[in-house]
Amino acid sequence: xxxxxxxxxxxxxxxxxxxxxxxxxxxxxxxxxxxxxxxxxxxxxxxxxxxxxxxxxxxxxxxxxxxxxxxxxxxxxxxxxxxxxxxxxxxxxxxxxxxxxxxxxxxxxxxxxxxxxxxxxxxxxxxxxxxxxxxxxxxxxxxxxxxxxxxxxxxxxxxxxxxxxxxxxxxxxxxxxxxxxxxxxxxxxxxxxxxxxxxxxxxxxxxxxxxxxxxxxxxxxxxxxxxxxxxxxxxxxxxxxxxxxxxxxxxxxxxxxxxxxxxxxxxxxxxxxxxxxxxxxxxxxxxxxxxxxxxxxxxxxxxxxxxxxxxxxxxxxxxxxxxxxxxxxxxxxxxxxxxxxxxxxxxxxxxxxxxxxxxxxxxxxxxxxxxxxxxxxxxxxxxxxxxxxxxxxxxxxxxxxxxxxxxxxxxxxxxxxxxxxxxxxxxxxxxxxxxxxxxx
Numbered sequence: 001x002x003x004x005x006x007x008x009x010x011x012x013x014x015x016x017x018x019x020x021x022x023x024x025x026x027x028x029x030x031x032x033x034x035x036x037x038x039x040x041x042x043x044x045x046x047x048x049x050x051x052x053x054x055x056x057x058x059x060x061x062x063x064x065x066x067x068x069x070x071x072x073x074x075x076x077x078x079x080x081x082x083x084x085x086x087x088x089x090x091x092x093x094x095x096x097x098x099x100x101x102x103x104x105x106x107x108x109x110x111x112x113x114x115x116x117x118x119x120x121x122x123x124x125x126x127x128x129x130x131x132x133x134x135x136x137x138x139x140x141x142x143x144x145x146x147x148x149x150x151x152x153x154x155x156x157x158x159x160x161x162x163x164x165x166x167x168x169x170x171x172x173x174x175x176x177x178x179x180x181x182x183x184x185x186x187x188x189x190x191x192x193x194x195x196x197x198x199x200x201x202x203x204x205x206x207x208x209x210x211x212x213x214x215x216x217x218x219x220x221x222x223x224x225x226x227x228x229x230x231x232x233x234x235x236x237x238x239x240x241x242x243x244x245x246x247x248x249x250x251x252x253x254x255x256x257x258x259x260x261x262x263x264x265x266x267x268x269x270x271x272x273x274x275x276x277x278x279x280x281x282x283x284x285x286x287x288x289x290x291x292x293x294x295x296x297x298x299x300x301x302x303x304x305x306x307x308x309x310x311x312x313x314x315x316x317x318x319x320x321x322x323x324x325x326x327x328x329x330x331x332x333x334x335x336x337x338x339x340x341x342x343x344x345x346x347x348x349x350x351x352x353x354x355x356x357x358x359x360x361x362x363x364x365x366x367x368x369x370x371x372x373x374x375x376x377x378x379x380x381x382x383x384x385x386x387x388x389x390x391x392x393x394x395x396x397x398x399x400x401x402x403x404x405x406x407x408x409x410x411x412x413x414x415x416x417x418x419x420x421x422x423x424x425x426x427x428x429x430x431x432x433x434x435x436x437x438x439x440x
Contacts, residue, residue: 004029007432008246008253010234011261012227013041014418015408017216018070018425019259019432020225026433028257030225032217033248035262037230038210039217042379042409043418045208046287048372050325053287053332055376057300057314058209059084059202062419070422071203071212074219078211080320084200088302089360090145097302114141128385130166131159137167150304154311155281155382156338166383169415206320209418236270242403243271257432261408263378264394273397278390278413282341283334283379286353289369290329293317294362308359309352311335328369331362336380346373381413405432 007023009016012034024030038044046053059082060071072079087094093106118139125136130151134143151159155166205211217227228248235247236258243255260267268276300314314332316323324330333353337345350371357363381387391413398404406412407428408421416424 006031006254006256007259008033008255008257009259009261011035011041011408011411012039012213012217012229013261013408013421014043014213015411015421015425016041016259016261017213017220018422019261019407019429020220020227021074021216021223022426022429023432024220024223024225026429028432030220030223031253032220032225032227033231033234033246034227034229035231039227039229040210040213041261042376043209043213045210046285046372046374047208048287048289048370051287051289051316051328051330051370052208052323053285053316053330053372053374054209054314054319055283055285055374055379056312056332056334057086057319058418059204059299059319060212060419061200061202061417062423064419064423066426067419067423070426071419074212074215075203075205076215078205078207078215079203080206082202082204082299082319084202085298085318086300086302087296087298088146088304089308090304094296094298094301111141111145115139118142125164128164129160130162130164130383133164133167134159146304149306150302150311153304153306154336156336157382157384161384163383163385163387165388166415169383204319206322208320208323212418234270238271238401241400243401255403257403257405259405259407259428259432261406261411263410264391264406264413267404267406267411268394268397271397271401273394276390276394278387279338279382279384280378280410281336281338281380281382283336283376284341284346284349285374285376286333286335286346286350287372287374288331288333288353288357289371290331290363291367291369292329292363293327294329294331296362303356303360308356309335309349310356310360313362329363331357333357338382340377341375343373343375346375378410381409381415383415387413 006029009020009032012032020030020032042055043058044055062068086097088097118141122136122139125133134147148159221227231248233249236243237245243258246253246255265276265278297318299318302312303310310333312334316330335349354365405428409416
């Protein structure tokens with residue numbers, strides 16, 4: 001009887017779980033190693049009594065049949081279909097996103113006038129900088145009133161220090177539907193003036209996004225795989241150009257295949273490679289229980305103004321009514337930090353967050369039942385100038401370790417949605433089944 005090929009997967013997020021399940025189905029011995037107490041990575045759900053909160057807005061949306069079938073199989077009878085509703089808060093008003101003609105009419109006349117001028121006076125894009133790219137596509141006015149302040153608040157880095165690919169990564173991920181493409185000021189105008197708004201359909205698990213991850217973990221274990229959580233210490237050793245052993249909290253295993261979905265910087269450190277000049281943003285989620293329904297139907301709202309601490313808010317009960325008790329409301333208010341988030345940082349911003357909720361008309365302070373502060377490290381890769389060179393340098397170094405494969409948002413340093421992580425996971429699993437060594 002031939003020995004099973006063994007796959008160690010570091011990180012039990014959406015990508016790692018997808019790869020693990022596919023490999024287990026194909027006869028691999030699968031061992032998932034997760035630092036946190038729960039699987040799911042960024043696709044976790046926090047539960048406090050009858051209130052449930054995802055880490056910001058999570059939903060499934062794909063045009064790829066295989067990915068769609070994978071999601072459907074993982075969710076089972078938990079799957080529901082919902083319409084997309086999102087907004088942006090500008091000039092003290094909520095505007096549907098993508099913008100509609102009614103939103104245009106509510107903007108200050110001076111803004112509209114200068115946007116019209118920008119249609120014919122945009123500069124050509126000649127650098128790698130995010131700010132230059134945005135100005136060339138959308139004009140100075142939209143850059144100034146929306147992109148500059150939101151980027152500073154979200155990334156903690158001036159737009160001139162970010163790479164232009166951050167534009168396609170963040171804007172495309174926010175828009176989602178191809179019919180609502182907003183890749184330039186002309187596109188934005190066309191979407192705004194569409195005779196009928198684009199209605200995007202999402203798939204969502206009715207009791208929280210972590211249902212997907214938990215179901216996959218159970219499926220992996222049912223196939224004989226192991227899912228180890230709360231792994232704090234991880235060491236790699238190599239021999240003859242391959243990673244040959246992995247030691248997790250003192251337990252040492254031989255390695256056939258290693259899939260790395262944890263931060264890329266951590267892998268460089270564990271392999272003894274030169275330090276990577278790559279950084280990740282972290283997140284503080286203020287999960288707020290409210291004593292009444294919030295009179296908004298949006299699933300999430302962007303807050304670009306520098307006068308507000310909140311960068312984005314999402315509303316669990318607008319994804320599924322099962323996320324809150326009857327008659328109550330909830331909001332997940334997000335802020336980011338450059339590097340690891342800590343409780344002191346969260347506490348220092350709590351009063352500002354509550355004041356913001358009052359300022360934008362969501363709720364009064366007296367209606368807040370409880371606030372839960374959740375720290376989520378390594379949430380978003382930071383696309384600074386030079387990041388592409390750093391990734392290429394790491395990929396070149398990994399040519400010496402053909403049994404290491406990268407996956408997921410943090411492992412690939414790739415800002416993506418859950419659907420992209422599933423698609424990439426399925427493709428990588430196919431390659432490992434057919435080959436097992438990275439092609440150089």
